Amino acid sequence: MGRTIGAAPGSSVPLSQIKAELFRALAHPARIRALEVLADGEQSVGDLQPLVGIELSHLSQQLGVLRRAGLVSTRKDGSTVYYAMRDPLLADLLLVAKRLLVNSLVETRDLLADLGAAVEGR
Numbered sequence: 001m002g003r004t005i006g007a008a009p010g011s012s013v014p015l016s017q018i019k020a021e022l023f024r025a026l027a028h029p030a031r032i033r034a035l036e037v038l039a040d041g042e043q044s045v046g047d048l049q050p051l052v053g054i055e056l057s058h059l060s061q062q063l064g065v066l067r068r069a070g071l072v073s074t075r076k077d078g079s080t081v082y083y084a085m086r087d088p089l090l091a092d093l094l095l096v097a098k099r100l101l102v103n104s105l106v107e108t109r110d111l112l113a114d115l116g117a118a119v120e121g122r
Helices: 015-026 029-038 045-052 056-068 089-120
Strands: 072-077 080-085
Touching: 015 029, 029 045, 029 056, 029 072, 029 080, 029 089, 045 056, 045 080, 056 072, 056 080
Parallel strands: none
Antiparallel strands: 072 080
């Protein structure tokens, strides 16, 4: 993924393909966690590392994927690199994904409870 997500003006890339590229850029737990942290504001790589919980070199690779996808921006201050979420809608997308997962888990829990009650009531 060596380009920013989104089609160039006048291109005929289907929107579904562009969406798939977005979700591929998000398809790693460390990238999701980094974005969740960045939803609260700009962070240096050093500050992100303990919050994401992976080695610094691996974090840099994952942030590079997000940067190349156009999901995060960078700013240098001396030797420190700061990352920020480019669009606050990305934080909304992550929140919606979380809600979707919670709803699914609640449905599964309720189904299991119903099954358990049916087994006990044989």
